[in-house]
Amino acid sequence: MVPSVRYGMVMALSRLEWAEAALEALADEGFPGVAIEPLARRLRTTKGSFYWHFADRTDLVAATLELWEQRGTDEVIAAIEEIPDPSERLAALARRAYEWAARGIDPHAAVLAAASDRKIGPVLERVTEKRLAFLERLYRDLGLPRDEARRHSRLSYALYLGIGALRQAAPGSEPAGPDLDAYLDLAIRTLLEAARLSAQGRPGGSDEGGPGRARKQGRAGGGRRPA
Secondary structure (H helix, E strand, O other): OHHHHHHHHHHOOOHHHHHHHHHHHHHHHOHHHOOHHHHHHHHOOOHHHHHHHOOOHHHHHHHHHHHHHHHHHHHHHHHHHOOOOHHHHHHHHHHHHHHHHHHOOOOHHHHHHOOOOOOOHHHHHHHHHHHHHHHHHHHHHOOOOHHHHHHHHHHHHHHHHHHHHHHHHOOOOOOOOHHHHHHHHHHHHHHHHHHHHHHHOOOOOOOOOHHHHHHHHHHHHOOOOOO
């Protein structure tokens, strides 16, 4: 009976549960928190459970990053795509991302801080490219030509990064309660209004810049082809 009892204790937690606990620790403490003994205490289990599912901490970090990409990017994109209205899609994504960054519950800040790590950097780059591509598609759905959609997507993502950075640079200054709601509403209104103006300013514009760019080039260079 003893071997079976020990087996049951070891198997009580799944690999996913370990990875979920590691993802929470990543948001709370950064990668130093993604360690075997602190996670075992958090989960109230033994290290034997960990080694049943993972070869070592490197294996755990890889699983944590995989779960971060899945939960924080792939599943978010899938949920946003279910929203029919393009403006509401962008607003929902912005609210979720900016709120998590402002409240300090987004693991992204910890991943970004460890970007120089050769095993973490490529994952961060892949996730960032995936997110930017989706943002660009959202702006395209709002009627922006490709070059404008690309600019707006990068600016809206830069705002997301900036909110997280400001929270780290000035702890305790982050908005909360009604102030947080007003903060998020302002950010979303600004994004949507900027997108609306860009779309209206280029009626029937081409994918690479539309009439607005053509008029500017015509004034500057007498209709010369761009370099």
